[in-house]
Amino acid sequence: MPELPDVETFRRYVNSTSLHKTINNVKVKSAKVLDGTSAKNLSKTLQGEKFTNTRRHGKHLFLQISNGQWLMMHFGMTGSLHYFKDMDDDPKHDRLLISFENGYHLAYDCQRLLGKISLTEDIDSFITDKNLGDDALAISWDSFKGSLKKKRGSIKSALMDQKTLAGVGNIYVDEILFQVGIHPKTAVNSINEAYLEEVFESMRDVLSKAIDVQADPSEFPPSFMTPHRRSDQQCPNGDEKLKTVKISGRTTYFCPKHQKKLKK
DNA sequence: AGTACCACCTGACGGC
DNA sequence: TGCCGTCAGGTGGTAC
Numbered sequence: 217m218p219e220l221p222d223v224e225t226f227r228r229y230v231n232s233t234s235l236h237k238t239i240n241n242v243k244v245k246s247a248k249v250l251d252g253t254s255a256k257n258l259s260k261t262l263q264g265e266k267f268t269n270t271r272r273h274g275k276h277l278f279l280q281i282s283n284g285q286w287l288m289m290h291f292g293m294t295g296s297l298h299y300f301k302d303m304d305d306d307p308k309h310d311r312l313l314i315s316f317e318n319g320y321h322l323a324y325d326c327q328r329l330l331g332k333i334s335l336t337e338d339i340d341s342f343i344t345d346k347n348l349g350d351d352a353l354a355i356s357w358d359s360f361k362g363s364l365k366k367k368r369g370s371i372k373s374a375l376m377d378q379k380t381l382a383g384v385g386n387i388y389v390d391e392i393l394f395q396v397g398i399h400p401k402t403a404v405n406s407i408n409e410a411y412l413e414e415v416f417e418s419m420r421d422v423l424s425k426a427i428d429v430q431a432d433p434s435e436f437p438p439s440f441m442t443p444h445r446r447s448d449q450q451c452p453n454g455d456e457k458l459k460t461v462k463i464s465g466r467t468t469y470f471c472p473k474h475q476k477k478l479k480k
Numbered sequence: 481a482g483t484a485c486c487a488c489c490t491g492a493c494g495g496c
Numbered sequence: 497t498g499c500c501g502t503c504a505g506g507t508g509g510t511a512c
C-alpha cells in the first residue's frame with residue numbers, strides 16, 4: 217500500500233484518531249522494524265506523552281510527540297496503521313502497539329518487516345540525512361524540471377528515485393505515465409519541456425485523486441489503469457491488452473497502444 | 481550516473 | 497496434500 221497517497225491517508229487517519237491522547241503503554245512486538253533506537257528507548261520516549269501533530273514527506277510519516285521529538289514511520293511494502301479498541305481487532309502482523317488512556321490502540325502492522333520506525337529530533341535533518349528529494353506533491357514545476365534535467369535513463373526510474381523526488385512508487389508511476397500516454401522506458405532527456413510539464417501535471421493529478429479516495433483503487437476514476445493491473449487485463453481506454461516489462465527490476469504495466477516513446 | 485543483481489522478510493498462488 | 501518456484505505497492509548495498 218505505501219506510496220505517497222497511502223501514507224497521506226495514514227497521516228489523516230492518525231489525525232482523526234490518535235492525537236492529544238495520553239500514551240500509557242507501548243509494546244514493540246518486533247524490534248526488527250526499529251532503526252537507530254531500541255524497544256526500551258522507544259517505550260520510554262512515548263510513555264506518558266501524546267501525539268500532537270503529524271507531517272509527511274514522500275513515503276515517510278512523522279508523528280510529533282509532546283516532548284518535541286518525532287516518531288518516524290516508513291511502511292515498506294506491506295505496512296499500515298489500525299486504530300481499534302478491542303484486542304480481537306489487533307491486526308495479524310502488528311509490530312508496534314501504542315495504547316492510549318482511553319482504552320484504544322494504534323497498531324503499526326507490517327507483514328514483511330520491510331518497514332522502519334525511528335525517532336528523530338528534526339524532520340529537515342532527517343530528510344537531508346536520507347538524501348530525499350522534495351515531496352512529490354509539494355515540489356514546484358521549476359524544481360521538478362531542474363531535478364529531472366540532471367537525470368538520465370528512463371522516465372520511470374527517474375520518477376521513482378526518492379532522491380530526485382519523494383513519494384512516487386511502482387504503482388503510481390505507472391498510472392502517471394499511463395495518464396500522459398508516455399512509454400515508461402522513454403529516456404528522460406528526450407522529453408521536451410512542454411511534455412515534461414504534462415508529466416508533472418499528471419503526477420499532481422493522479423496523486424491528489426488517489427488521496428481523495430483514501431488511496432482505494434476500487435474508487436479510482438474509470439480512466440485509471442491501476443485497477444486493471446493484472447496479467448491479461450485490458451486498457452481502460454479500449455480493448456487493447458496491457459503489457460508488462462521489467463524496468464529497474466520492477467514489473468511495469470503499460471498500454472502499448474496509448475503509451476508511446478515519443479509524443480506525436 | 482546508469483543498470484543488474486542480491487538481500488532483507490512473509491505469504492499467496494499456480495504447477496506438478 | 498505438499499513441495500517449489502515466483503511474485504509482491506520498498507530500500508540499500510554491491511559490482512560493472
